[in-house]
Amino acid sequence: xxxxxxxxxxxxxxxxxxxxxxxxxxxxxxxxxxxxxxxxxxxxxxxxxxxxxxxxxxxxxxxx
Amino acid sequence: xxxxxxxxxxxxxxxxxxxxxxxxxxxxxxxxxxxxxxxxxxxxxxxxxxxxxxxxxxxxxxxxxxxxxxxxxxxxxxxxxxxxxxxxxxxxxxxxxxxxxxxxxxxxxxxxxxxxxxxxxxxxxxxxxxxxxxxxxxxxxxxxxxxxxxxxxxxxxxxxxxxxxxxxxxxxxxxxxxxxxxxxxxxxxxxxxxxxx
Numbered sequence: 001x002x003x004x005x006x007x008x009x010x011x012x013x014x015x016x017x018x019x020x021x022x023x024x025x026x027x028x029x030x031x032x033x034x035x036x037x038x039x040x041x042x043x044x045x046x047x048x049x050x051x052x053x054x055x056x057x058x059x060x061x062x063x064x
Numbered sequence: 065x066x067x068x069x070x071x072x073x074x075x076x077x078x079x080x081x082x083x084x085x086x087x088x089x090x091x092x093x094x095x096x097x098x099x100x101x102x103x104x105x106x107x108x109x110x111x112x113x114x115x116x117x118x119x120x121x122x123x124x125x126x127x128x129x130x131x132x133x134x135x136x137x138x139x140x141x142x143x144x145x146x147x148x149x150x151x152x153x154x155x156x157x158x159x160x161x162x163x164x165x166x167x168x169x170x171x172x173x174x175x176x177x178x179x180x181x182x183x184x185x186x187x188x189x190x191x192x193x194x195x196x197x198x199x200x201x202x203x204x205x206x207x208x209x210x211x212x213x214x215x216x217x218x219x220x221x222x223x224x225x226x227x228x229x230x231x232x233x234x235x236x237x238x239x240x241x242x243x244x245x246x247x248x249x250x251x252x253x254x255x256x257x258x259x260x261x
Contacts, residue, residue, distance in 0.1 A: 011140050018147050024180055025154055032162055032183070034079050034094070039161070046154045050147065057143035061136060 101239030
């Protein structure tokens with residue numbers, strides 16, 4: 001039980017770091033994108049892929 | 065050509081504020097690096113994306129098919145791995161896509177994205193241009209018509225190429241599409257600038 005809690009805490013810390021890095025990247029995209037470039041479509045695809053991984057892993061863990 | 069953008073740009077758009085354009089300065093060409101320069105990173109990331117399959121195969125062999133006992137651990141590890149990989153790929157894409165070359169009627173501005181929140185803008189007055197070299201080497205560069213643009217200047221350059229030392233500066237920009245055409249554009253703007261100072 002203790003091992004599980006430590007693993008979960010580690011995973012939560014990792015997710016927080018990934019979230020912060022991604023938020024900084026998003027800020028950078030909105031700061032430096034040029035009108036009409038491919039930044040927003042790529043950003044949407046990136047967010048969709050991240051959400052797919054997060055949601056599917058949560059569902060798989062919940063089912064197990 | 066989607067990567068060689070030429071259009072009437074509204075220089076009053078807030079996106080261009082960081083370039084500090086002069087009053088009568090017009091952006092003539094906006095160029096991003098050629099997509100083939102990003103292929104290496106993409107191939108590495110795709111290869112890394114297949115790595116968990118090898119792990120699953122190995123664990124399956126070790127545990128004699130009893131993956132259920134480590135199922136949760138594998139799900140957490142792989143989701144973390146893929147999140148890291150996606151973030152790495154997005155960062156690499158930003159580094160590639162936000163490297164932009166602006167050619168105006170007065171200057172050449174090379175914007176170089178150097179990681180998270182790090183950006184370098186090098187500029188060169190067209191008056192300082194002495195020679196422009198387009199360098200296309202190798203199979204991929206010849207096939208997709210991209211390469212390096214080396215601008216020889218009267219002042220200091222930005223190159224880190226030790227074979228090009230001396231009093232002249234070299235302003236080197238890598239992986240640009242249609243480098244011969246860009247070289248011609250820069251020289252024509254240089255000449256028209258000298259004709260109408």
